[in-house]
Each structure stands twice: as structure tokens, then as C-alpha cells.
Amino acid sequence: MRKVSFPFVGTANIPFENLMRAFGNDVILPSRPTKETLSLGTKYAPEFACLPFKIVLGTYIEVLEKGANTLVSTGGVGPCRAGLYTALQEKILKSLGYEFEMITLEPPSRYLKDLIQNIKKLINVKLSFKDYIRIAKFIWKELQLLDKAEKLSHKVRPLEVKKGEASLAYKKAVDLVREAKDLKELLEVEREIENLFDKIDKKDIDPIKIGIVGEIYVLLEPSANLEIEEMLGDLGVYAERSMFLAGYTFYNAIMDLFRRPGEMDVKKEAMPYFKEMCGGHGRESVGNAIIFAKRGFDGVIQLSPFTCIPEIVAKSILPRVCEKYNIGFLPVTLDEQTGKEGLRTRIEAFVDLLSARKKKNFIKGDAKNGALFGY
Amino acid sequence: MAHYLGIDVGSVSTNIVIIDDNGEVREAIYLRTQGQPIKAVQEGLRMLANKEKEYCIKGVGTTGSGRQLAAVIVGADVVKNEITAHAVAAQKEVPDVQTVIEIGGQDSKIIILRDGVVTDFAMNTVCAAGTGSFLDQQANRLGIPIEEFGSLALKSQNPVRIAGRCAVFAESDMIHKQQLGHKLEDIIRGLCQALVRNYLNNVGKGKEILPRVVFQGGVAANLGMKAAFEEALQMEVYVPKYHHVMGAIGAALLAKDAGVKNTNFRGFRASELFFTADSFECRGCSNRCEVVNIKMDGKIIARWGDRCNKWKTMENSF
Numbered sequence: 001m002r003k004v005s006f007p008f009v010g011t012a013n014i015p016f017e018n019l020m021r022a023f024g025n026d027v028i029l030p031s032r033p034t035k036e037t038l039s040l041g042t043k044y045a046p047e048f049a050c051l052p053f054k055i056v057l058g059t060y061i062e063v064l065e066k067g068a069n070t071l072v073s074t075g076g077v078g079p080c081r082a083g084l085y086t087a088l089q090e091k092i093l094k095s096l097g098y099e100f101e102m103i104t105l106e107p108p109s110r111y112l113k114d115l116i117q118n119i120k121k122l123i124n125v126k127l128s129f130k131d132y133i134r135i136a137k138f139i140w141k142e143l144q145l146l147d148k149a150e151k152l153s154h155k156v157r158p159l160e161v162k163k164g165e166a167s168l169a170y171k172k173a174v175d176l177v178r179e180a181k182d183l184k185e186l187l188e189v190e191r192e193i194e195n196l197f198d199k200i201d202k203k204d205i206d207p208i209k210i211g212i213v214g215e216i217y218v219l220l221e222p223s224a225n226l227e228i229e230e231m232l233g234d235l236g237v238y239a240e241r242s243m244f245l246a247g248y249t250f251y252n253a254i255m256d257l258f259r260r261p262g263e264m265d266v267k268k269e270a271m272p273y274f275k276e277m278c279g280g281h282g283r284e285s286v287g288n289a290i291i292f293a294k295r296g297f298d299g300v301i302q303l304s305p306f307t308c309i310p311e312i313v314a315k316s317i318l319p320r321v322c323e324k325y326n327i328g329f330l331p332v333t334l335d336e337q338t339g340k341e342g343l344r345t346r347i348e349a350f351v352d353l354l355s356a357r358k359k360k361n362f363i364k365g366d367a368k369n370g371a372l373f374g375y
Numbered sequence: 376m377a378h379y380l381g382i383d384v385g386s387v388s389t390n391i392v393i394i395d396d397n398g399e400v401r402e403a404i405y406l407r408t409q410g411q412p413i414k415a416v417q418e419g420l421r422m423l424a425n426k427e428k429e430y431c432i433k434g435v436g437t438t439g440s441g442r443q444l445a446a447v448i449v450g451a452d453v454v455k456n457e458i459t460a461h462a463v464a465a466q467k468e469v470p471d472v473q474t475v476i477e478i479g480g481q482d483s484k485i486i487i488l489r490d491g492v493v494t495d496f497a498m499n500t501v502c503a504a505g506t507g508s509f510l511d512q513q514a515n516r517l518g519i520p521i522e523e524f525g526s527l528a529l530k531s532q533n534p535v536r537i538a539g540r541c542a543v544f545a546e547s548d549m550i551h552k553q554q555l556g557h558k559l560e561d562i563i564r565g566l567c568q569a570l571v572r573n574y575l576n577n578v579g580k581g582k583e584i585l586p587r588v589v590f591q592g593g594v595a596a597n598l599g600m601k602a603a604f605e606e607a608l609q610m611e612v613y614v615p616k617y618h619h620v621m622g623a624i625g626a627a628l629l630a631k632d633a634g635v636k637n638t639n640f641r642g643f644r645a646s647e648l649f650f651t652a653d654s655f656e657c658r659g660c661s662n663r664c665e666v667v668n669i670k671m672d673g674k675i676i677a678r679w680g681d682r683c684n685k686w687k688t689m690e691n692s693f
Contacts, residue, residue, distance in 0.1 A: 032661040032662065034661065034662075035663070167684070168684075171683070223662075227682060230682070319581055341440050342498070344456075345440065345457060345458065346456075346458075346498060348455075348456040349458035349493075349496055350496075352456070352458075352459045353493045353495070353496065356492045356493060357492060360490075360492055
């Protein structure tokens with residue numbers, strides 16, 4: 001029996017676990033990365049590997065210890081070295097004496113044959129066409145609901161009267177999604193999630209709005225970014241991330257399959273500054289910053305793992321972009337050395353800076369695209 | 376007359392000031408933190424205790440990396456990050472300031488102000504070369520009191536070029552130059568230039584440095600560093616009289632501006648209370664938060680570090 005495990009990325013483990021189980025695999029669930037996970041990863045990773053590499057390597061060691069025999073991860077193309085990470089991690093782990101199979105899911109547009117072969121390895125039960133449709137619908141809904149709950153928590157947290165309620169509601173929402181058995185239950189859960197956040201007492205204020213751009217792993221995994229969104233929310237700031245699970249899956253798997261470039265608008269916005277792709281999400285960081293600016297946000301925070309080349313390229317362009325659109329910019333570099341207190345100092349100062357600017361009534365943004373559209 | 380207390384607990388120094396209603400500094404205390412912030416804050420309060428009758432404290436502000444801890448110990452009304460505090464203090468001293476250079480024990484910062492508003496700032500990220508601790512350590516290694524370090528640098532006629540990219544390399548380069556027989560003052564002057572170069576390349580990169588430039592923090596006392604900045608920037612660099620306690624002054628000014636009605640200040644007797652801190656790792660979920668308890672005379676008065684508020688909310692029950 002395959003005992004499948006995978007990296008821990010935000011709440012993505014919930015739909016992925018369900019998918020793997022539906023395909024007839026045993027799942028060894030990774031746990032949320034802790035300091036020990038990071039220490040494990042740092043111990044065996046090359047010194048200048050980036051933070052996501054170290055955390056994921058640590059996670060792999062933990063799940064292999066728990067008995068996993070198959071590791072599933074995504075690959076990638078382009079200059080960002082993350083595309084080669086699974087190969088390197090496999091080598092490191094095998095040299096440590098672990099026995100397992102590494103299955104790398106490469107982007108469909110270039111490696112469709114490999115991808116299908118790899119997915120076949122993960123399907124260990126007989127499924128009809130109808131089953132596939134049912135599973136796909138369920139997983140997709142789960143992804144969407146998890147994103148929805150998270151977006152609601154970001155929206156409500158700066159407004160909550162009693163501190164901590166939004167975080168609690170979010171935790172409950174995730175549990176509800178995790179426990180739902182089929183699509184019907186998920187639809188009920190959707191209503192419940194909305195209720196959970198509706199019930200919270202909210203202040204009637206117009207919070208400062210900060211967009212968060214950067215590398216995907218540190219964006220999606222709170223243990224890697226020191227829970228920056230909660231920190232911002234607690235300071236009374238509406239923080240919106242440029243990337244969410246469902247959107248990312250959609251653009252990078254489905255659109256890619258039909259050879260359509262994902263996130264066209266983002267890339268188009270970045271074009272004047274960033275003509276070539278540089279791998280990773282460097283270009284998306286610039287494009288998303290411009291979109292945030294046009295929607296009337298007050299500032300942009302860029303999260304990048306230390307030594308991440310795509311984000312370094314973006315970091316050199318972003319100050320110019322933010323100056324042009326007259327919004328604040330704060331780059332945050334994350335590494336295993338990063339202390340939370342230092343980050344808090346920078347974030348607090350950044351928020352002070354933005355509120356002082358706001359008070360001076362800088363006119364900016366496109367009134368038609370209010371900052372809180374969507375939800 | 377109303378007075379305001381400002382406390383800045385940094386990695387190297389703990390500073391306490393008292394300002395009056397006009398923002399004038401009445402007391403300024405500079406202490407070494409020595410890794411024991413609680414002790415340092417209490418020591419500072421003890422030094423002020425005999426003047427308790429002179430001052431009527433109406434508000435207290437804390438800043439620095441130990442601001443939360445200090446706030447609990449003294450009972451603060453305003454808790455602010457040091458970047459804002461330094462900007463406020465610099466602006467009070469020099470109203471038309473456009474650039475603040477602040478070099479402390481562990482961090483170096485640049486703050487850009489335009490029309491009286493902070494528009495940009497940066498802090499050193501991954502490298503600590505050029506901060507107070509490093510200069511301290513080098514002075515110690517060379518057997519020169521840190522106070523004389525700067526004036527010695529000014530004596531130099533032929534500064535030696537030192538690699539300042541990283542503290543470790545800077546030190547080995549300095550040792551190398553010593554072994555070659557260069558004069559001490561030339562090496563020290565070269566070090567100051569290297570640190571300024573490093574600061575402008577790393578911290579000040581991409582920032583428009585316009586006059587007036589205010590240089591504050593403990594390192595501003597170093598005449599060699601001031602001269603090196605003036606040389607590199609080709610403009611006058613102003614060092615305020617109370618440059619070493621500007622963070623504390625900023626915290627006090629913020630407390631004054633906050634318009635506190637009833638201060639939480641425990642009074643100078645807080646120096647006699649018995650404070651302890653201990654911590655544990657919560658195993659309630661996979662977050663594994665490190666929760667810290669701050670106790671006053673054995674009673675828990677504050678708790679932080681947990682993400683889910685499970686422990687934080689318990690403080691109400693004490």
C-alpha cells in the first residue's frame with residue numbers, strides 16, 4: 001500500500017489528503033512546520049538553499065519517520081531553482097538512508113506524458129468516469145471554501161471588536177471543511193462559514209489596506225511568514241494576499257494544460273517593468289503590486305525567502321513601481337534567522353507610516369475598483 | 376507641571392528620560408542592558424526614585440525591542456516601535472529634518488521624512504556590520520576605550536581601506552592590516568569609512584538622502600563615524616545633544632501627545648517590586664507556541680506568545 005505524504009502548505013493539505021484517499025492511498029499527514037522542522041531541514045539542506053526548501057525538507061524527514069513511502073510534490077520550469085528541488089531533496093533524503101519514491105508533478109503543458117504516468121502511480125483503485133467528476137467537484141469546492149474562509153478572516157480581523165474572534169472563527173471554518181464528507185455537506189458548510197463571520201461584532205472603520213505579494217510558499221504558509229497576516233490584522237490592517245490556493249491551482253494546472261498563460265492581467269501589468277519571466281513569482285509580484293495600487297491599497301509588503309532570485313529581481317523593481325503609484329512599500333526577507341520581534345517592529349512602523357500618509361490625504365487609486373471588492 | 380517618562384529598552388542599552396510639558400529633557404539615564412532588561416529598567420527607576428517628588432508623571436511611553444516587557448513592568452500608556460519613536464524625537468529636535476540615521480547596538484536604521492511625515496524607512500536585515508555592538512567589540516579587541524575610538528580616528532591622515540561587507544570579514548581584514556604594520560588610527564578611520572559605506576549600500580540603498588541629516592543612537596557619539604558620514608554624503612550631519620537617548624525621548628513625546636487621562640504608571644516604587652519571567656512551550660496544538668509568563672511578586676500579570684489567545688485570555692482571571 002502506498003503511504004503518501006506531501007509538503008505542508010497552508011490549508012492545502014485538507015483537499016490534497018482527500019484527493020489521495022479518494023485515489024485509494026494511505027495518507028501520512030504532515031504536521032504544521034515547527035521550529036524543530038526547520039532545524040531538521042536546515043541541518044541537511046545546502047546552506048544557501050531558500051527557506052521553503054529547508055522547511056519542506058524538514059517536513060519530509062518528519063513524515064518519513066512516521067512511515068510514509070511516497071512523497072508527492074510539484075516541480076516547475078524556468079530559472080527558479082525550485083523546479084529542481086524535488087530531485088535534490090530526493091538525493092539528500094536517500095543519502096540519509098530513507099527508502100521511498102519521490103513523485104514530482106510537473107507542469108502539464110510541457111510534461112503531460114510524465115504527469116499522466118505519475119498521476120497513474122497515485123491511483124490505486126478502480127474509478128469510473130463519474131467518480132472522477134465527483135471527486136473533482138468535491139476537491140474544487142473544498143479549495144474554494146478554504147480560500148473563502150481565509151479571505152473572510154482577513155476582512156473581518158481588522159474590524160473585530162473583541163480581539164481574536166476572527167482567528168477563532170477561521171479555525172472553526174477550516175475544521176468544518178475538513179469534516180465535510182461530500183459535496184452536499186460542503187454546500188451547507190459554506191453557509192455556516194458565512195454565518196460564523198457575520199456573527200462577529202465589527203467596528204465601522206475604514207482600515208488601512210496592505211497587499212501582500214511574493215514567493216508562493218512563504219505567502220501561503222503562515223509558519224514560514226511568522227503569521228504576518230494575523231499580525232497585520234491585529235494592528236487593524238486589512239491585509240490581502242495576491243495568491244490563494246484555488247486560483248493558483250487553476251492557473252498553474254488547468255490553464256497551463258491548455259497552454260494559456262495564467263494570470264494574464266497580472267503579467268500584462270508587469271510588462272512595462274518586467275519583460276522576461278525570471279522564474280518563480282517575481283513578475284507576478286510586480287504585476288500584483290500594480291493591481292493592488294490601482295485598487296486603492298495604501299501599501300504593499302513583499303515576502304521573499306532569503307536568496308530567492310526571482311524575488312530579488314522584483315525587489316529591485318518594486319520601489320520604483322510603488323513610488324509611481326504613490327503607495328508604501330516594505331520588503332521582508334525571511335530566513336531561519338528571522339526574529340519575530342524585528343519583523344513586528346518593521347510592520348508597526350510601516351503601518352504608522354501609512355496611516356500618517358493617509359491622514360495627509362493622498363489621493364490615489366481608481367474609485368471604481370474599491371479595495372474590498374470580491375467579498 | 377506635568378512630566379512624561381520615556382523608556383527605550385534596546386539590546387545593548389536601556390535608556391530612561393523624563394521630559395516636561397514643553398518637551399524639554401529633564402533627566403536622561405543611559406544604562407547597559409546586559410541581557411537583563413527587567414533589571415536594567417528597575418535600576419533606572421531606582422536612580423530616579425529620590426527625585427519622585429520633583430516630577431509628576433502623567434504618561435509613560437516605551438519603545439525598543441524590549442518595549443512590551445518594559446511596558447508591563449512600569450505600567451506604560453503607549454507602546455511604540457523604535458522607528459516611529461526615533462522619527463518623532465528627531466523631528467522635535469530638528470523640525471526640518473529629512474533624513475534620520477540611527478545606529479544602535481543591534482540595528483541600524485534610516486528614516487526618510489518629507490514635509491514632517493515619515494515616507495520611508497529601512498533597517499539592516501541580514502548583516503550586523505556597522506552596528507554599535509561591532510564597534511564595541513573592536514574597541515575592546517584593540518584595547519581602546521570606546522569613548523576615544525572616534526577621536527583617534529580623526530587623527531588619521533591616511534585611512535586604510537577595510538572591507539566592511541560583513542562583521543567577520545571586517546575583523547579579519549583589520550587584523551591583516553594591523554599585521555602589515557599600519558597605524559592604529561589609520562585602521563580605525565578606515566573602519567569607520569567601511570561601516571559608513573556598508574550602511575549606505577545596505578540600509579540606505581535606493582533612498583534619497585536629503586539634508587538636514589540627523590545622526591542619532593549610541594554610535595552617533597563616535598566622532599569618527601560622524602566625520603565618515605559627512606565625508607561620504609558631502610553634507611553636514613547633525614548630532615543632537617541627547618543623541619544616545621532619542622528613542623526614549625520619542626517614546627515620552629508620544630506618551631505626551633497621546634493625551635493620557637489616567638496613567639497606568641506604577642510609580643518609581645516599581646523598582647522595588649519583584650519581577651520574574653518564565654516560559655513554556657504550549658503543546659495544545661501543532662503551533663507549539665512559546666508562551667511567556669511575566670510575574671510580579673509571584674502573581675502573573677502578563678502573558679504573551681500564544682497565537683490562539685488560550686493563555687492570553689487567562690490573565691483576566693488573575
